Every structure is written in C-alpha cells, then in structure tokens.
Amino acid sequence: MNHVFKHESVMPRETLEALRPCPGGIYLDMTLGGAGHAAMILQQSAPDGRLFGTDRDEDAIRAAREKLKPFKGRFEVRRCRFAEAPQWLEPESCDAVLMDLGISSPQVDWGHRGFSFLKLGKLDMRMGTDEEVTAAEIVNTWSEVELLRIFRLYGEEPRSRRIARGIVENRSMKPFRTTLELADCIEKSVGRRGEKNHPATRVFQALRMQVNDELGQLEAGLLAAWKLLRKGGRLVTISFHSLEARMVKQFASYWALDYDPGDRLDTPALRIQRRPCAQWSPRRATKPSAQEIRCNPRARSAQLRTLVKVQDLPAGRERDWKRSPGREN
C-alpha cells in the first residue's frame, strides 16, 4: 500500500517566532518528520537561508526530501539520530536548532509501524529500523520486574504491577506478535471501567520510549545541539510529555545559573560564581492556543521552550546538569 505522510506541524507561528529564521541564516531541524517546520524555515529565510535536516526514520526522510524539493540547493537532509548530528556539521555553525520531540502522526497512524493500540500491526515501535530491540522482544523476553519498572518510569502507569503480571502470564501460553494482542491483554488485566483513554495508552507510551531510548536520545540531543549552535543561537524544543519537559527544563535551568552549585542541595555557601552558558527566552513555556488544539488535538500537550546559547558548556562537565537540584519553570 502507498501511504501518504501527513503530519500537522505543531505551533507553526510560535515556532517560527522562536527560531527567528532570516536570509543568510543556517538552521538545523533535528526532527524533520514531514518537514512542515523545515519548509516554513526555508520560506522565511529566503532567498539564501540554508537548512540541514535529520531524522532517524526512513519514511520521514523520504517525505521530507519530497516536501522540500521547491527549495532545491538550500537544504541537505540526512538520516541519523540526535547524537550523530555533530559528525556531520561544524561546531558553532547554526543560528538556530529545532527539536520537535516525540512521534510523527504516520508513526501512529500507519498500523504496520506497530505504535498504535488501535491498529493491527506487528509489535514493532522502532522509529528507525536500526534500533536494537522491538516492542515484541521487550514484552516477550523481559522479566516481570523490568516490565514493571519501565511501565512506571516511562508510562507513569498506576496499574503497572497488574499489567506486567498479565503480560508474563499470557506470553507463557503464546508470545505476543501484534499490537492488538497486547492491547487486548492489557484491557483484560485491568478492565475498562468507563475510562476515556484506552487502558493500554500509558504502556504503549512506555514501550515506545524504551524501544527508542527517547530520554537517552534527548539528553544526547541537547548536548549535540549546544555544540552546533553559534553563540547567540537559539535552541527551540517542543516537548509532549512531562518526562521530556522535565529534562529540557533541568538542562536549561542549570546552565542558565550564574554559579555552580557546590553540592546536590545547592547550599548557598558552597556556590561558585560563573558566567551562565544559557539564557531562557522567554522564561515560561509557550503552549498551543485553544483554537489550535481544536483543529489538531495531538498538539494539546505540546510545550515550546527557547534557550539562547551564551557560551559552550565547560569541557568535561557537560553532564553536570543531571546532578542538579531540579529547578523548574
């Protein structure tokens, strides 16, 4: 079957305002998807702005090449994961970097990708075909304790214990092969009780995050983006769930400080003054308008944040923010 790649870009106007593309600029879209944002960046930076685009998903890369054809000569596209972008581009070469996190609509809408608990497909969930494990391998081989851990951690699923037990009992009779077999098992394990969301929603999110190592990738991606931005350049992130949002906030808040916290508790007497590496712009996240959410319900949990690069992160200490006390905005 020939599928058409359809993805509605989230907060298009707000994203452009945050990125500020202009003629002569160099931009990196690390999450091309259907290249909706990418095309807008190229339009706004005409006649000579340039765009580099990456995605780990072959379908997205194919769709992006097609969509960006009218901008021939002004863009380059490459399939890679966040962490690999610095192997391709020069440090401090970009005026702005976009990370529109999460999944594209075709990843869930096309049943054969195996992301949807409503559509029949092989239990896959890999964004790129070179990811190490599929969702089927996880549910069929991981221990009950490991399943419980990821359902709690990535799905924040309160009924994780019952669901993990149900999966382990069922797979001993017949391994899970399809999305609907798993969704059905979860529904039988916890019941439905008139809930609005399908009881498999959080478990599918957790599996997807594990299969694609989404938080590990985000961490690597923030560091990669920082290397590639010039001083004064803008990093724009769009997050869709609380774990992603928390990581972006923690990274940004730590590097926007004008001192190094001396310990995990950030004891004032132990602080050491330094120049901030980053600056929030603005301090608060931007959210989609009610009208956008009405037209595109998938935008409802989106949060857009912009950080301006003041300077590089100190060499050898790029991961210090992970130990920070966790200031948030």
Ligand SMILES: C[S@@+](CC[C@H](N)C(=O)[O-])C[C@H]1O[C@@H](n2cnc3c(N)ncnc32)[C@H](O)[C@@H]1O
């Ligand atoms: C929400 S979509 C982007 C949509 C795009 N901004 C648009 O306007 O069409 C997110 C994309 O990021 C890609 N992606 C997610 N994690 C990635 C990673 N670690 N490395 C590269 N691409 C990633 C996904 O494959 C997906 O295509």
